[in-house]
Amino acid sequence: MRFLFGDIVVDAAQVKLTKNNQQLACEPRVFELLVYFCNHANKAISRNELLEHVWEGRVVSDAAVNRAVGELRKLLEVNPSSPQLIKTISRVGYCLAVTPTIVTDPLPSKELMKTESIHDSSFVYSKITRSQLASTWLGKRFWLFLLISLTLVVFTFYRYQLDFIESNGGTFRLLSQKPVTISKGSSFNPFYHSQTGTLVFLHRKNANAYAQVYMRKQGEQGKVILSDDYYYTDVIYTGDGFIYASRLNNLEQRLCEIVKVDPETKEQTLITKCGEGVITQIALDEYKNRLIYQSRASISEPYSLYSYLIDTGRKQQLTHPAQIGNNTGDYAFALSPNGHMLAVIEYRGADVDKLKLLDLNTHQIIVNKAFINNVYGLVWNFDHQVLGSNGEGLFEFDIKTLKLTSKEQSVQYGRLALGDNRLSLLTERSQQTINIYSYLNDNTSVKALTSNRGVNLMPVFGNNSNIMAFRSNSTGIDQIFIQPENKPAYIAEFNSAIESIGAMAWSESDEQLLASINNTLYLYSLVNKRWTALAKNFNQVHYVTFVEHSIMFSAEVDGQWNIWKLSLHNNEVSQITFKGGYSVQGNTDTIYITKFNRSGLYQIDLKLGVESVLIENFPIAGWRHWQLRDNKIYYLEGKEYKVLDLSLSLKQTLHYFEERKPSSCNMSFQHKFFACEKVELSSSNIWQIQLSEGNEY
Structure with a gap:
């Protein structure tokens, strides 16, 4: 129809x-x-x-x-x-x-109904409408069969991935949900102090504003507690009436510190510093009067958990995560209600992220189990139960039986916090729209290149045309889109879920697209519409690019990131750098690189083996912020988009971003315009989720 x-x-x-x-x-x-x-x-x-x-x-x-x-x-x-x-x-x-x-x-034949179906992340669509099928006895049987089959597939998948998972059952069910905040902008990272009925949270007025601290006591209107030039990243309220908050000095340097705040006088006291490039979560261990938080010495190191004794100022490292690739380490945690244990989520690269239970008395890891990936929130709702959330829903882990249970998969969950009881949860629900915009070099025109509801990132233009590749979740899942010049975009279908994309690059003829997908090197042919895995012995690939008749990529081998070269003639791989390399572009004579643990953009003469600094203080995290186009390097520095002419050794600012700077920009092949991401919508509110015990509703 x-x-x-x-x-x-x-x-x-x-x-x-x-x-x-x-x-x-x-x-x-x-x-x-x-x-x-x-x-x-x-x-x-x-x-x-x-x-x-x-x-x-x-x-x-x-x-x-x-x-x-x-x-x-x-x-x-x-x-x-x-x-x-x-x-x-x-x-x-x-x-x-x-x-x-x-x-x-006319209705298709039975054979067509069996074979021609389109699969999506959350639905299975036949090429017959649902209303058509439902009107017939065959349709009802068909959808019942699909429902049973899909349930079995999901159940089998989780059994295969996690040998301790359960698909049904458990100790609670979702009962109701309602918004706690209804405001413009974004309200997030809630913390509720049940003894005093006090809610504290972070609020950002718009996508370009810094997050500030808000508080709402029971029966009162919410009010702003801190509004200054810091970007706040987490906040908690304590029984003695004080607020503890983590914050960054700005979004470029991202130097982290934790402060204590008197909400009545607004007086602030610096507690401790928490590292560089750190967005830390904080918790208060009331039994030992200590803060627990994440920290790292540099941006190239994984997050570890530390404790800080408020009375004495003593600082102690609690966890020691593995160094795996570009590792975030222990990126989420929750303190048990009795203060005896920490539930910690550790990033495990290509493997499933681990849930570690740390005994705070002995400092021993007593449980180390595969959990769920990309954890947004983690909280204990009972002494033996930990709840975790990610983009797929809400999960429960029972530390007595070591069982992981999927509780709810149809609702969006963000950060988790306890409400006024153990069966009440607070979470955040957000909407974000990011599209890709083009900017003329003379600043005379800005126009949208994508117009999707969703997140569109990483624009990369071709070398022979303005064909553009970009990453988007506009269909509900992360996918790579290819948009030929003056034609509609289409999906470069990948045969499995895309969890990460390190970088993308076009071949000289624009007939092939190179990408690091899920830490593996892939090549997409526009002719065959097919991805092919390359350099299969490397499973920690990050940055990728074409360098004339070869491919160069960064990969971690034996704990060190370096640049490697794959010949397109014989598929042989050789090592190019031995003193570090994280992103790379160039030609057969000269390459330009950034490093994993050292700031700066470097130039290496491959014939002489001589390395020199091209741009000092280029940030370590800026590996996606630069591009070599012909003999010019385009790069982001703060809120400025600049160009360095290598022939003339001349720097020039092309554009200043009045709003928040984009994550990446890319210059078109004729140098006439460049494209960057732009946040169009960013909003979230805090919701209360009420659970019921047992099988009650």
Whole structure:
């Protein structure tokens, strides 16, 4: 079945949306919403009806519906801010204000239904609409079969990955959820002190503002406690009425320190410094009157956990994580209710991240088990239960049985904190839109190159055209998109989940794309539309680039990051640097590199073996902030985008970013314009999740 209105065609059978004969990328849930609107055109539809039929009764907020409608408007409307197709009906919901022409196609054969399906991260779509299948006995059986099959696949996957996981059961269920803060900007990192009914959290007015400290006592209005030139990263409230907060001096140097604050007088006392490039979490061990926090001596070292005795000022290292690649180390932790143990999440590279239980009396690791990756939040809700969250949902770990249980996978969870009891959780839910914009060198024009609801990062232009590759989660999962010049973008399909992308680079002819995906080197052919793994003996690959008729990449071998060369003629790999190398570009005579543990951008004469400093104090974390184009180096320095002409040894500032500087920029092949990421929307609020014991609802 197809729905036609204006220049828009909604092909429900093939799950395809076209406008002006151009296929549009559309998230699966958003497409389902559009089909529902088409089936109920010119009818006012409530949010509850949409939640029941499109979200199938899943527990999601009204914000999820609003976001999906906003995405539809962005795809369909000429002016999304003044919608003419999907109208808001006051106090009711929404209405599709046109009557589509319906074209009914014949149902496919049974064999087609079995074989032609499109798989997404959270849905399985047949090329027959859900309403068509549900109207027949075969459709009901078909979807029941798919549901059972998908459940078995998920269960088997977790059994294979984690031999101690359980898919069902447990000690609590999700009961209800409601927002705690409703504000513009972003509210995040909540901490609730149940004895005094005091909530403290961080708030950022907009994407370019620094996060500040807010407090709300029971029965009172929230108020700002700290508003200064520091960027605050975590906050807690103690029984003696003081606030402890971690902060950075700015977002460039990122020097970390922890302060004690009197919320009444606003007086601040420096407690301790916590390292360089550190965004630290803090906790108070009330039994020993000590702070626990993350720290590292330099940006090239992993996070370790430290304790600081408030009375004596004694500092002690508690954990010693493994040094694995570009390792974040012990990146999340939670203190047990009795103060005896720490639950610690350690990054493990290509392996599943580990949950370590540290006995704080003996300083021994008593449990070391695979957990979940990319942990956002960690909290103890009972002495024997640890809850963890990531992009997939909420998980429970029982330290008595060493069982990991997936509790909720349909709701977005961020940082976790306890509410007013052990069955009440606080978390944050956020929305972020980042798109890629082009900037003319003369600062006369800025325009969007992508217009997706989601996060679009890492623009990389070709060497022979303005073809662009970029990373995006606009479809619901991280994928690499390729956008040929003056043509729609398409997905460079990868055969497994993409968890990390180190760098991307185009070949000289723009017919191949090189990428470091999940710490492995891959080459994509635009002709064959296929990824091929290269240098398979290297499993810690980070930066990649083409250097004439070879590929150069950085990789960690025996604990040291260096530059390696892969010949495209015979596939032989040779080592180029022996004193460090983390990002690289250049030619067969000269290469330019950054290092993993030392600031600076370096030049190496490969014939003479002579190394010299090209740009002093180039930040260690700036490996993605520079680019060699012909004989010029373009790079970000603070909020300035600069160019260094190697022939003339002349530096020039091309652009100053009034707002927050982008994560990366890339110059086009003719040097006429460059592209950078720009944050369009960044918002979050704090929600309370109420749980119920046993199987009660």
